[in-house]
Amino acid sequence: MTERYNLTVNTGREKDQSFVEKESAVIEGIDVSGRWNRMFVPREIQDYDLTNMHKLTAIPGAESMGWCYQCAQCMPACPVDTAGGDYGPRKIFRRLELGMDLLDSRDLWLCTTCANCLRVCPKEVDMIKIMPVARAAAVLEGNVPAELLEMFQNVAEYGNPMGQSARKRAAWIRKSDAEIRVLPKDPGPVDVLWFVGDFYAYHGRGVDAANAMARVFNALDVDFGVLGADERTDGDSQRLAGEPGLYEELAEHNIEQFKQHEHERIVVSGPHAYNAIKNEYPAMGGEFEVEHYTQFLADQIDELKPLLTGSFGNRKVTFHDPCYLGRHNGEYDAPRDLLEAVPDLDLIEMYRCKEQGYCCGGGGGGMWLDGFAAEQQSERLSENRVKEAVMVGADVLAVCCPYEVSRFEDAVKSTNNDGKLEVLDIIEILDQCMGA
Amino acid sequence: MNTVVLLKRVPDLVEDLEVDSSGTALDSEHLKLTLNEFDDHALEQALLLKEGGGGEVTAVALDSEDVDKMLFTALAKGADRALKITGTGAVNGTSELAEVFAQALGSVNYDLVLTGVQASDDIDGQLAPTVAAKLSVPCIEVITGVEAGDGSVTVHKEYAGGVLAEFEMTLPGVLGIQAAAQSPRYAPVSKVRQIQDSATLDEVAGAGGDNGKFSIVVMTPPETGEGAQMLESVEELIAVLDSKGVI
Numbered sequence A: 001m002t003e004r005y006n007l008t009v010n011t012g013r014e015k016d017q018s019f020v021e022k023e024s025a026v027i028e029g030i031d032v033s034g035r036w037n038r039m040f041v042p043r044e045i046q047d048y049d050l051t052n053m054h055k056l057t058a059i060p061g062a063e064s065m066g067w068c069y070q071c072a073q074c075m076p077a078c079p080v081d082t083a084g085g086d087y088g089p090r091k092i093f094r095r096l097e098l099g100m101d102l103l104d105s106r107d108l109w110l111c112t113t114c115a116n117c118l119r120v121c122p123k124e125v126d127m128i129k130i131m132p133v134a135r136a137a138a139v140l141e142g143n144v145p146a147e148l149l150e151m152f153q154n155v156a157e158y159g160n161p162m163g164q165s166a167r168k169r170a171a172w173i174r175k176s177d178a179e180i181r182v183l184p185k186d187p188g189p190v191d192v193l194w195f196v197g198d199f200y201a202y203h204g205r206g207v208d209a210a211n212a213m214a215r216v217f218n219a220l221d222v223d224f225g226v227l228g229a230d231e232r233t234d235g236d237s238q239r240l241a242g243e244p245g246l247y248e249e250l251a252e253h254n255i256e257q258f259k260q261h262e263h264e265r266i267v268v269s270g271p272h273a274y275n276a277i278k279n280e281y282p283a284m285g286g287e288f289e290v291e292h293y294t295q296f297l298a299d300q301i302d303e304l305k306p307l308l309t310g311s312f313g314n315r316k317v318t319f320h321d322p323c324y325l326g327r328h329n330g331e332y333d334a335p336r337d338l339l340e341a342v343p344d345l346d347l348i349e350m351y352r353c354k355e356q357g358y359c360c361g362g363g364g365g366g367m368w369l370d371g372f373a374a375e376q377q378s379e380r381l382s383e384n385r386v387k388e389a390v391m392v393g394a395d396v397l398a399v400c401c402p403y404e405v406s407r408f409e410d411a412v413k414s415t416n417n418d419g420k421l422e423v424l425d426i427i428e429i430l431d432q433c434m435g436a
Numbered sequence B: 001m002n003t004v005v006l007l008k009r010v011p012d013l014v015e016d017l018e019v020d021s022s023g024t025a026l027d028s029e030h031l032k033l034t035l036n037e038f039d040d041h042a043l044e045q046a047l048l049l050k051e052g053g054g055g056e057v058t059a060v061a062l063d064s065e066d067v068d069k070m071l072f073t074a075l076a077k078g079a080d081r082a083l084k085i086t087g088t089g090a091v092n093g094t095s096e097l098a099e100v101f102a103q104a105l106g107s108v109n110y111d112l113v114l115t116g117v118q119a120s121d122d123i124d125g126q127l128a129p130t131v132a133a134k135l136s137v138p139c140i141e142v143i144t145g146v147e148a149g150d151g152s153v154t155v156h157k158e159y160a161g162g163v164l165a166e167f168e169m170t171l172p173g174v175l176g177i178q179a180a181a182q183s184p185r186y187a188p189v190s191k192v193r194q195i196q197d198s199a200t201l202d203e204v205a206g207a208g209g210d211n212g213k214f215s216i217v218v219m220t221p222p223e224t225g226e227g228a229q230m231l232e233s234v235e236e237l238i239a240v241l242d243s244k245g246v247i
Ligand code: SF4
Pocket: A067, A068, A069, A070, A071, A072, A073, A074, A075, A089, A090, A093, A120, A121, A122, A123, A124, A125
């Protein structure tokens, strides 16, 4: 007869292991009684406490975290892991299996929502959806890194992440040598409503680019206007960093402003504003024709070219694809078309470019987690990127996201490449070569 | 223990303050008001006391620009009730404000009153002691820690030079808060918006206010003294340092 026994097996976890054996058995004359015929019943080899995994995947939008099958394709794609951050969707999934509470973990804040993992993941584990909702849950629990919190507070109070006076958003315009129409003061229909953005309006190097943009618009006779002090942060980074309420407030405000002034299209300085207005504002009741400035200018390349009479001195220029213009919105050509139109400019590519572009570290709220992230990684993403630009022999790192000029300029210094690599916004390059 | 927090809105120094043409008030055109940061600490301390030992927290503020949002934010952070004092007219200075707060507290059931130790328009921290005097209750100022006891609180008061003293104060009483035990919490905007849609602010008609004893005669920016030189650029600074032989 067959007996069923339970044997306690030491697996580190207390677990009963079932087996069957016959007390007496003889096969072909050989006595195989008792333990000699013992057979184990199938044993559970995966026995994790998945409470925290389920807590996460129960959040609407975060379901796909549970779909990972550990293929590891995302790992070399993740810029945070590449920068020594011990990170990536595969690792997050594994840590969740082992009991990590993502809402209470450093892993919640390192993702820049660059979307490079999503590009390769066969299971469509979507960090772009997971991170904002998981972070929002953590923010509701009062669990936010201090740097990011300060940014939320500044935006909530002043409408810009720098905590500057909302009124001073228009200060650069008064000092500009270009002709700029400020719509709230000088209303009336325009072709282009230029959404200037925080960094162009408030940051020293951003203001340089803003002035360059205004001069290029003037030279092209663009009929444009700006919102001046009535503009607020686009809100996309706040949304991705886990403050959906703040995002909604900002979006409502900006949409109302856009509707107040008659225009054919909105042209934005930055990819984050582009992403917000193109992909997120429609759900808030704001449907607008929107273009990134490189797209707007690339469409007028025939008018632009004759104006580019200066020389760029045969300098080698490499272009950093911003995640939110490239991977998120599929635009790789417009910035390159503009650079190629510049006389005596030698455009070279980095290894990680276009679809495979490397993230600068500023997206998804990363701009305001710089110290936090730097502590968790062996280097900043911007430093990793700057080294690549130097490695391919570039003299100039061209960018078209307002976050990036300051990020990369800092990285040039911290990697001891001062003097070897100049960081310029594409609009600055165009402006320089207008031969004025 | 039921705690009342007195919240005050003060000019936000992120904007340059200018005196208006009357010469007795700030130019309101570009004036932006914000919650006095010490009051934010007082609110945080009240919420910590509630979380530690129960009771209710009531946030009280004088009607002013954007005060509703500030009070809804206090509710979103965890206050149980928000009370807006309306219709007071001009309130000049801390003494009149203390009178308005003291009168409004007549309708509130409280054990402890907390407010910021000072504000940009009350640098010498007169609000807490003046409210206490009007209510005839004790007051301690420059508080950096509060523990609830039975009918009393034990508090830490900071003196100059880093000297700390511990006091026990019988309730009811007033405390001027220098810093809460943790930095003021953040109220996610989605929560504030949700509260805005579901909660209501209580209102009480203000009494006290302008007592005719105070009026502002003149308001001016500090006069430029002698001996200061305004430099426009780093190059100028280097030249000055160079001329002094410092570098
Ligand atoms: S690529 Fe997708 S499925 Fe593969 S390990 Fe990464 S997250 Fe998991």
